[in-house]
Each structure stands twice: as C-alpha cells, then as structure tokens.
Amino acid sequence: MFSSKVVLITGASSGIGAATAVRFAAEGAKLALTGRNLENLQTTAQKCEEKSQLKPVIIKADLDLDDDVKNIINTVIKVYEKLDVLINNAGIFFISNPEDGNMEVYDKIFSTNVRSIYLLTSLAIPHLIKTKGAIVNVSSLAAIRPFALFTPYCMSKAALDHFTRCLALQLGPKQVRVNSVNPGVVPTDIHRRAGMSAEQIQFMYEKCKDSHLLGRPGTVDEAAEVILFLASEKSSFVTGETLLMDGGCHLSSAAL
Template sequence: MFSGKVVLITGASSGIGAETAREFSRLGASLVITGRNKENLDMVSQNCEALSPDKLVPLKIIADIQNEKDIEKIIETTIQHFKKLDVLVNNAGILGTGTIETTSLQQFDTIMETNVRGPYYLTMLSAPYLIISKGNIVNVSSIAGLRSFPNSLAYCVSKAALDQFTRCIALELAPKGIRVNAVNPGVIITDIHLRAGMSKREYDEYLVRCKESYPIGRPGDTKEVSSVITFLASDAASNITGVTLSVDGGRQAMCPQ
C-alpha cells in the first residue's frame, strides 16, 4: 500500500508512534522515525525492519521536537537521504496535569512547544516537499481537543489548538493536493500517563474507571490508533481532509462525567 512512499513519524520511540511505525513498515513504507530515546528508537527500528516486506531499514533521527535546530535537522536529513517526503505524522506529544490554580507558565510553555509549536514548524518545513509529492499529513491529537476535562488544562488547550491547526492547513493546502487530518484518541494504553507523573497504582485505578467512562467498556490499544492513521494516510481516504477523527470507544459521545 505504501511501497515507494516515504513516511516521517515523530515520537516514534514508544506508544502510538512506535506502533504506527510498525504498521507502516508492514505496508511497505520507507520510514523516517524520530524520538529522544535512542535505545527505544533502535528497538523500534529493528521491529520495523523485521516487519517490512523488503526488509527496509528506517532512517533514525534522535531529535527533540521542542528544539528548532532538531526540527530543521529532521527535514534536512530526510530530504538528503530520500530526496522526497510523502507522509508526515505529527505524533510527538506530552501530557501534563494541573488546573488554572495549580498549573504553571513553565508547564504551559513546555506542553505548547511540544504539542503545537513543534508540529507547526515541522509542517511548515515539510509543506514544500509534500506539495511536490501530493502527500498528506496526519496529526495525532486527543479527545481532549474535542472535550473539556478537569485537571489537564494546558494539555486540553494544546490539543484544541492542534485540531484547529489541522482544519486551517487542510483548507490552505487542499488546492495544492495535500490532505491534512487528525486522529483524536481517547485513553490508549501507553506510558504517557506514567511519564506525566501518575504512579503505577493511580494508573491501574484509572484504567479500571475507563470501564465505566467508555461505552465500549475499556481503554484503547495502540494498534487501534495506528490502523486509523495508516488509513487516513492512504489512497483509501483520498476524499477526506480537515477531519478530526475520534478513536475513543465512544467517549466523546457521552455526557460529561
């Protein structure tokens, strides 16, 4: 499905990004995978090579999406190596907790730099190459961009901004042949909550509560998100752009609780 296509995935060293890299590899894509953790990125690269029909080795780039020079390096290295870009997956993101009374400007800035400013700049630099290839962009947002939740203010604001970014550039780039969409996962079993400061016990209790707060009675799996990302990036979604597609077990359809 993606044979001959070059796919760039940020935050590919774990979670949704890692599973998305594996899924694109199964489908024959040539990959550029970025992340901050070299050991994890090496492991994902090995997974991808083993899954690739042609045993393609991903191009690995250690980079922090908060760093402008790293973002520039991602694009420069990708084009130097592959000479083109077909799909950009803006997946790298972080979660933080806090209310308007307890959060800090530092937390707000860090989350916005990672979840919004980084994808904004990377997309800006990618656009000229995607115009040439008539490629597409998939942003990994969150149900928190569509619904309000307590104690995650900066995160919710960042994902709402990413959703609006998706819609705006979809309108701007459609005449040039580029599609732009977002996936909006609900709770997906990854380590993002633990990295945000939850204890293992708190996280386990949180997952139990998902059985009641999610209509399908459980949190989601990374494969359930990666399959939607590859669909949106494929020709099967050729008439879809400007969409924020929930992958949340029906959570966004429920009354707040």
C-alpha cells in the same frame, strides 16, 4: 500500499508512534523515525525492519529545539529525496490547571504539542506539495472534551485540531490532505511520564469500563490502523477531518 512512499513519524520511540511505525513498515513504507530516546528508537526500527527488510532512518531529536526540527527534514530529504507522509505524533502530557499558576508546565506543553508541530509541518509542506502527500496529526479526545486538571493539555490539543482544519483549507487546492486522529484513553507510557502513579493510572483504565461506551481503553494498534487509513489512498477524499477513536467516550456522561 506504501511501497513507494516516504513516511516521517515523530515520537516513534514508544506508544502510538512505535506501533504506527511497525504498521507502516508492514505496508512497505520507507520510514524516517524520530524521538528523544535513541535506544527505544533502535528497538522500533528493528521491529520495522523485521516486517519489511527495509532499514528505517533514525533521527534522534528534541522537537523543542528548532535546529533539531530543521535537521529532521533536512535528513529525510538528503536520504530519500522526497517526503510523502508526515505523522505528527509526538506529544507530552502533564497534570496542570490554572489554579497552580505553573507557566513552566504550560509553556512546555505548548512548545511540544503545538509550536514544534507548526515548525516541522511548515518545513515539510514544500516537499509534501511536490508529492501531493498527506499529514496526519495525533490529537486527543481532550481537544473536544474538557477534563479537570488537564487544562493546558486540552488547550494544546484543541489548538492542534484547529491547525489541522486551517492547514487543510490552505493545502487542499495543492492536493495535500491534512487530518487528525483523536484517541480516547490508550495505555502508553505518557501517563507515567506525566507523573501519575501506578495506582492513578490503573484507576483511570478501570474507569474506561464506564466512560468508554465499548467498555475498555483503546490500543496503540487500533490507533495505528486509523492513522494508516488517514494517510492512505483509502481516505483520498478526506481532508480537514478530526476523527475520534475513543470507544464512544465523547458520547458518555460518565467522567474519566
């Protein structure tokens, strides 16, 4: 399905990004993987190579640094000479709300979850126009459903969804499709890195039995399948969509 396609995935060192990389590798994609943790990126790359016998390009990068972002695109084009698919997966999450007045956390969330994606996408657009490519943004249920103590994160994902719609409107006539996938709770390291305790995380997963209509959290592999679909020709007439992958949580009256 992707044997002639060059796919760039951010946040590919763990979680949804890593699972997505392996899934695209299984379809024969030529991969460029970015993340902050080089060791984890190498682990992901090895798993990808086992699937396709193609060695991914690894780019260690901090998306909060403009020079790193520019280097990502420059490296992809230098190695592969084109770009077909951009997966904006990298993102961070912290417990924070307006009552704590913590602007450092607010700025950090918006820098990674919004600004870096805007810059990386801007740099990628000329190359995606040439290939009539696709962009998939990894958003969240939090973009449409408010959660206490997660205000900056919810705001950042709402901004990402509207970026998806605006960009789809702009790039549609140029045959570049732009969509988002919006997962509900998916067990990854993001919650631990946000400072949640093991007990808090386990409690949240248990609450999914009530808050998610299908009675469980999602999986990284399920998210990867949706991302693959939105990037593929199977969704060739889909653009500007924010596709919920939340086990029906957005319909539930139960709180997380």
